[in-house]
Amino acid sequence: MILIAISHFVLRRGLEAVLRGGNLQQKMRSTSSVSKAMDIIRNDKPKLVYVDKKIGNQLKDVQSKYSGVWVPLVEEDKEGSEPFLNWKAPKALVLNALEQQLLLVGKPNKHKDTDRGLSDREMDVLRDVALGKTNKEIADDLFISSHTVITHRKNITRKLGIKTVSGLTVYAILNKIIQMEEI
Incomplete structure (x- = not known):
């Protein structure tokens, strides 16, 4: 179980959304x-x-007295071996930190692509979405129309139950579809 105890509404809800979007398989509670x-x-x-x-x-x-992993939110990087989350860091660093922290409490659920029912083409589109490409860029790269890209994105969202680009990015990282270095 994960607890998000953050007084700032936007930070709390943002962290919740990113964690939920990453196909989190653990119960989560949140409070201010x-x-x-x-x-x-x-x-x-x-x-x-x-x-x-x-x-x-x-x-x-x-x-x-707490036996779990305690992760403070900070505005600048800290020295030492204790985990922390710098909420002002670039996207790639924040996502990497979250991935590492989730690994501390148990491996994320790694479904095979076929378990989720994504076609090869949907996997290609998911990869490009996670890399931040626009529908037009994806269409040009895959030699398909923009309308087809939109259809694939709708199917991906429906099959995975993830609605945000950031959530799809976290899913792609956690399921080794893309590497952190690619972002």
């Missing part, structure tokens, strides 16, 4: 309340806790 975060930590014992400075400062005594 210190007392609710304490209750969740005590009762549900999450394996991974994302926490901002405001809430983290108020949970220091709980953190010392």
